[in-house]
Amino acid sequence: MHQIEPINNNGSIQLRFTYAGKRYSFNPIPGGQYNNKRDISTAKSIATQIQNDILAKNFDPSLNRYRITPKSLPQQSAPKSLLELWDCWVSSLNLSTATREHHYKTIRHQIAKANPDLVDTTWLTQAKLAASTHNQRLGYMKACFKWAMTKGIVSSNPYESIKTHKVKQKVVKPFTAREIKLIIQGFEELAPHYSAFVKFLLATGVRTSEAIGLRWSHLDFDRGLINIQESLSRDWEGNGYRRVRKETKTGSERQLKMNDGLRELLLSLPRKERDSLVFTTVKGKVIDDGNFRERYWVKVLTSVGVDYRKPYTTRHTMISHAIEQGTPVTGVAYLAGHRDTRMVLETYGHMINKPELPDIF
Structure with missing residues (x-):
């Protein structure tokens, strides 16, 4: 395994390493400073202890064994x-x-x-x-x-x-059926390369990072399933533009059934290796959501006369349309990748079982 060394983390000390496929990152000395020789020496000792425990198969995944409590620190x-x-x-x-x-x-x-x-x-x-x-x-x-x-x-x-x-309370304003048609037509005319990407976002309601990170290996055409199990998110340890593959936001996996439209859409795309991305930039690179929004999304919505909303509104759109079409709240929560129905009820509760005015005349 690689040598574990203390890392300068904005002045504080960080130990980062991977064990059994899981990444660990923690500060072993609360309040410790990277420029403090005593703190660095202590951190190196802890790093050595972690490495020895890994080799002895005695590693503590909770990391509690390797943390120094503030009380044991020198008086500051x-x-x-x-x-x-x-x-x-x-x-x-x-x-x-x-x-x-x-x-x-x-x-x-x-x-x-x-x-x-x-x-x-x-x-x-x-x-x-x-x-x-x-x-x-x-x-x-x-x-x-x-x-x-x-x-x-x-x-x-x-x-x-x-x-x-x-x-x-923010009022969620999803795209109407008319606006959806205008947006799709706009992308097909003005930015055809991203047309399938936008259609996929509208049809599935997945998070943008989940769509960006979708691989061909996640598509099961025999069973008609789309496996949403990871995402490509911004790497904040770098400059914010590089992306790293992570699990979904809630850490859960879900399988979305392909309807005829989705199946036809995905089959129409050029097939690549299993680990290749389904959606990419024109040059075959990873899609940057900020760049996509500024260069294409704003341009298309302005051109077709649709009031601007963020690309994330595609997610609200799928959820609201599913509710209006009678999908149970538990089903909507699953499609959206929520652990439970709380978020759906808080955000879209006003749309569920919406009462009608009584007949007066």
Whole structure:
């Protein structure tokens, strides 16, 4: 196996390795810093222990055996600013790179820009944020200070008394049957190479990354099934443009039955090797969803006179049309790749068993 070495992870320490086909990534020293010689020495010792346990077939997949609890760390000075506290808390969470590079990085940028004192909350309460964004960041700060209280860093949580903002429920506006026809016609005329890709998104409602990552080996024409079992998602450990193959968002697999239209569509495509991608760019490369949206999606919708909605609306479209056609909620949840019906009921509940007005006249 490859030598396990500490990696510089934005200043903190990360150990990354693969065992039994599973990738592991964690910070063995909460609060540890890559530029601290003592922390690096400790991390190297832990890496050696992991390698020895793997060779001895005594590896602990929970990683608990290899973590150092904050209490066993040398005494460090308490954070004096909110930014320092935030970094300490985030470091203790052992987040994946993808998770850290989203909400956590955005919030850190806002904190760094305002540079508030440890208990100053005005950077959040006086910021012009959407209600949902305010509530989300408030939730993170409450959790951060709850952790700080357990560590004795602060004596109270200044965010506990701050109220959430009322969020207006977003109205899902799927494409109508007329708009679907216009979009398909537009792609066939203006961007024919991506016509099959768009039709597939509309017909299946799969996540964009799942369609991008679909391989020919995932198609079973004998049984008429499409196996949705992995995706090609952005690699946030790189520059965000390279993609890595992952399991589906919920970690579950599902099989979608081909109807006649889907079968005909997929059979019309040039067949390639089993591990080759079904949908690619004109040059045979991996489709970049951002580039596709800017160069083709916007152009087509504008040309055919359809109000702009994100490509993800193809997913809403399949789900809403399935509900309108009487598909049970459990079936819709399965088609969408949800673990249960909660998300379907929360987002599309107003469409299910929609009552009719009584006959008055």
